Amino acid sequence: MYESINYISESDAEALLKVPALTYECFGYYNAIEHLILRLTKYLRIPTPSGAFSHKETVTNFSQL
Secondary structure, three states: OHHHHHHHHHOOOOHHHHHHHHHHHHHHHHHHHHHHHHHHHHHOOOOOOOOOOHHHHHHHHHHOO
16 A cells, blocks of 8 residues: 555656545545445444444444444
């Protein structure tokens, strides 16, 4: 993960290209990590929130483990 982000940030591309590429890359990793957190909380039978604030509640539930 670090190498991928570092490669993009150190490339010779202009900031106009780098910023969206880095944003896309980081959101992809964030979504993957959040998905793993959801799977773990479901496996541990911790109530899984849904709705507009589900992401924040999921992270809160995970941090309380």
